[in-house]
Amino acid sequence: MNPMMMAVVGVIVGAIVAYLAVSMKNASAQKSKEGAAQDILAKAQADAEEVKKKAEEKAKQIVRDERNRLEDEMEKKKKHLSDFERGLTKKEVALEQKTEQIQKDTDRVKAKETEIETRVQKLDAEIKKNIEIQDDLANKLTQVAGLTKEQAKNELIAQVEEEARLDAAKKVKRIEEEANEEAEKRSKRIVGIAIQRFAGEYVAEQTISSVEIADDGVKGRLIGREGRNIRAFEQICGVDLIIDDTPGVVTISSFNVVRKEISRMTIERLIADGRIHPAKIEEFYEKCKHEFESRLRELGEKAQMEIGVHGIHPEILKLIGALNWRTSYTQNQYQHALETAFLAGNMAAELGMNVKQARRAGLMHDIGKVLDASAEGSHAVIGADFAKKYGESPDIVHAIRAHHDDEKPESVLAHLVAAGDALSGARPGARKALKESYVSRLSDIEKIVNGFEGVQRSYAISAGREIRVMVENEKVSDEQTIMLSRDIARKIEQEMSYPGTIKVSVIRETRAVGIAK
Structure with missing residues (x-):
């Protein structure tokens, strides 16, 4: 073999050797990669098992926590039901005691x-x-x-x-x-x-006010720590503050319409301000009290100007303004006072009397209705004493005191005020009474009374709440008037239906007539 051939063979053999070496190297690298992949897969499987195990433990913990929470809620509800049941038992016992009484x-x-x-x-x-x-x-x-x-x-x-x-x-x-x-x-x-x-319903309507709140969390702030805010509010405002489970509502309870309204304004200011503590309660209460008193005085001054009088004391004007928050059988007492004033003034004009004095007395005749309930006596007596205290004349004071016969009327002015009060309060429509039933009731009462022997004439007054019977003194003695009044009252009870009571007054007079010739 010549050198050329040998060289060619050598090259071929070298190439084959090199190829085999590369192939062996690639095979070794492939095996190394497969081993690494298997390691990664094994590690991933181990990590997945660990995550799964941790997730199962966490789920079990969540279930245990939720079960504990539900058990706590069930315990609270059981306790609440137990307390409610004890309360019902106490009320049943109290009711049984009242029934026995x-x-x-x-x-x-x-x-x-x-x-x-x-x-x-x-x-x-x-x-x-x-x-x-x-x-x-x-x-x-x-x-x-x-x-x-x-x-x-x-x-x-x-x-x-x-x-x-x-x-x-x-x-x-x-x-x-x-x-x-x-x-x-x-x-x-x-x-x-x-x-x-x-x-x-009427008591609830007149003695409570409801204040709407956007967030029930405000209730807790109104109560305060250990109840200090609610105690301070009730002490300062003089009302009862009711905070219960009713959502979005706080209730104010008081028989004094003025204090109730001031308290309502105070709560609204406190909620709007957001700072609720005893010092702020007192501050807002004084501001609202001043504003409300100014409002009452403005209403009183408006009434005073409307009837054309002047010089009424500011304290009395405030009471007149407070009548706007009082009703009697759905009749607004502020409007009733104005009506009485105009009616008394019109009658005084017809009699040639002092019109302004009559209107003044008529406007003030019911101021006793808004004074503190701790005062003794009827509203007519209380109002008269108050008017006297603030400089009203004896005639005005007497007219106020006598408009419900707490004192015998001794002046024409007193009779005018009483008549104006009766006309305004008892007229058909003023207090939800129909004209037809009103007139029919009066006619029926008089017809029944006139049917008795010895009755000369009769008059139904005070919207049928009193019947005055005039008898013939020759036929009915003083002692017989007692039996006659009872007989009339019994017959009215048997034959009529009516609201309230009817007072029967039998009047017998003796007349002596002498003739001078």
């Missing part, structure tokens, strides 16, 4: 009725005894006076009947007075129980 009162009234019935039976026995005495006296009169037995009997019967009627009237009056005393005590107790057991 009512039953005792009923038994006492029945005992009183039995006692009255016994007295009536004794009275019947006395009448029978008088009849027996009458027969004996008839025989004696027949012998002494020369009368026939029948004549003597008739004369004695008339005499004994009259005496028995007089005695019966006196006893009935005494029994009635005793029954009235017992009835007054029982009625007060029953009214107290009724108020405790039931609060009507």
Whole structure:
């Protein structure tokens, strides 16, 4: 083999060797990569197992926490239900006690009725005894006076009947007075129980105000730490603040309409400001009180200007303005005061009297309705004392005091104010009464009364709440007026239906006539 061929063979052999070396190297690298991939896959599987294990443990922990939370809530609800059940039990016990007290009162009234019935039976026995005495006296009169037995009997019967009627009237009056005393005590107790057991729509409407809140979290801030904010609010404002489970509402309760309105304004300011603590409560209360008093005074001044008077004391003007938040049988008392003032002024003008004085008295006649309930006496007496304190004239004070007969009217002005008050309050439509039923009721009352013997004429006054009966003095004696008033009242009860009560006043007058020739 020549050198050229040998060289070619050498090159070929070298190339083959090189190729084999490269192939072996590539095979080794491929094996190394496959081993690394298997390691990575094994590690990934191990990590996945670890994550899965941790996720399972975390899920179990969440389930345990949720179960504990639900158990805590169930315990709280069980405790709440237990407390509610105990409260219901206490209320049931209290209700049973009140029922027992009512039953005792009923038994006492029945005992009183039995006692009255016994007295009536004794009275019947006395009448029978008088009849027996009458027969004996008839025989004696027949012998002494020369009368026939029948004549003597008739004369004695008339005499004994009259005496028995007089005695019966006196006893009935005494029994009635005793029954009235017992009835007054029982009625007060029953009214107290009724108020405790039931609060009507009108009471709720007039004694509470609701303040809407956007966030129930405000309730907690109004209560404050350990209740210091709510205690400070109630002490400063003089009302009861009710914070319950009702969402979005806080309730203010008070019989004083002025304090209730000021408290409502104060809460709204506190919620708007956001800073709720005793110092801020007092600060906002004083501001709202000043603003509200200014508002009351402005309303009073407006009324004063509207009726054309001047010089009323600012404190009285504030009470007149406060009447705007008072109602009587749905009639606004501010408007009622203006109506009374104009009516009294119109009547004074017809009589040639001082119109401004009549309007002044009419405007102020009901200011006692908005004064503190701790004052003693009716609203007419309270208002009169207040007007006197702030410099009103004796005539004005007397007209205010006498407009509900707390004091006998002794001036024309007092009668005008009473008449204006009655016209404004009792006119058809003022207090949700229909004109037809109003007129019909008055006519029916007068028709019933005029049907009794001895009745000369009758007048239904005060929107049918009182009937005044004039009788003939020759036919009806003073003692018989008592029986007549009872008979009229009984017949009205039997034949009519009406709201409230009707007072029956029987009036008998004696006239002496002398003729000078």
